[in-house]
Amino acid sequence: MELKSRVKTEFNTKDIRVNAAGCLGVCNEGIHAVIYPENKWFKKLSKESIEDLISHLKSSP
Template structure:
């Protein structure tokens, strides 16, 4: 099997009703997951991009949360209507959608900042 260009994890964590953080599943996680699967299949892209269900991504208060690898880009508040845009802009054009980003920097940038702080450079 060849490596996928991108691997998308959609949080489907489920908490008890009334939990203060809520949960991605009750915020439409299943619908978002199915929309990714359908759109990738309809566009003939399922051999290039893989979507998987994820357990807790520890960010349900921002849900539906997804994370895209290999970049390590996290999106928050994703709804079905965002799926086409994410596929078109991020997956096909390699341009992350800043308005949906959970963290403003790539994971690599965050790690570089941490290393600089630890070294007393920043």
């Protein structure tokens, strides 16, 4: 899982977890990620959108 390894590399914390999940209600649209508790969705994950997700995590308090 590329996202999980990127998070481990970029962040030295146990405050961020990457977990596999079943369908989030939009399975037919591809792989998605949700950041909680803010409910920020990253849809149709790709290598480029993983970079956006990592940037978002870095800019979050």
